[in-house]
């Protein structure tokens with residue numbers, strides 16, 4: 001690994017739930033969780049404090065229930081519980097390689113993990129622990145992208161690194177439009193005005209209000225997380241400055 005100096009003291013990684021299922025159609029591929037853990041370890045070795053919001057799309061999405069005529073709120077509760085399962089899997093992968101971490105959940109389940117509070121999160125981060133934020137925002141009708149923007153603001157993260165299925169923000173969804181072109185940089189306003197759906201509107205707006213840059217990169221590319229915290233790597237940077 002390079003001796004590069006990190007650009008940030010503290011970042012928030014949004015780890016895609018869907019990425020965690022790897023080639024499987026559902027659930028968690030432990031090899032993917034282990035790889036994401038080793039990427040986080042590289043950033044920690046550079047001295048960067050890391051908070052992680054995990055998605056849940058590999059397990060459950062509330063909108064899927066609603067689209068079949070079911071109850072959206074119950075569906076979202078199931079989705080949030082899915083993020084807790086993912087958080088526990090990622091914590092296991094981190095501990096396996098000797099990284100100290102804590103899972104803090106927006107929904108209290110004290111037998112399983114600690115409950116989220118800003119104070120506790122700052123306490124753990126300040127002691128060098130990776131903090132995994134589970135349970136999204138704790139509210140239905142939100143997404144884990146919004147949870148990422150919220151937790152980033154609460155912990156004073158200098159950037160949100162959205163590790164997703166694609167390597168940046170495109171003029172249209174690159175999975176649907178083969179002619180979509182990739183942006184190197186954008187402002188928060190441009191993402192919203194152009195309707196670029198890589199992240200939901202609430203999340204981008206919250207990041208904009210708090211002047212937090214968003215960096216979109218492929219979580220499938222090994223080592224990308226550490227490269228980005230040192231100012232390299234392939235990504236789209238959303239920043240207003």
Ligand SMILES: Nc1ncnc2c1ncn2[C@@H]1O[C@H](COP(=O)(O)OP(=O)(O)O)[C@@H](O)[C@H]1O
Nearest residue numbers: 016017018164165169170172173175196197198
């Ligand atoms: N303009 C766009 N640029 C890049 N990706 C886009 C765009 N519009 C839609 N997408 C899609 O958004 C997905 C990320 O959305 P999301 O549901 O938040 O995934 P996850 O949280 O699992 O990373 C990408 O994988 C991509 O297919």
Ligand SMILES: O=c1ccn([C@@H]2O[C@H](COP(=O)(O)OP(=O)(O)O)[C@@H](O)[C@H]2O)c(=O)[nH]1
Nearest residue numbers: 017055056057061062076079136137143144
């Ligand atoms: O604050 C939140 C975060 C998540 N969810 C639910 O949890 C699911 C999984 O989260 P998300 O879709 O954001 O996961 P990702 O796309 O990152 O895998 C969502 O579809 C919602 O049903 C929710 O209700 N509130």
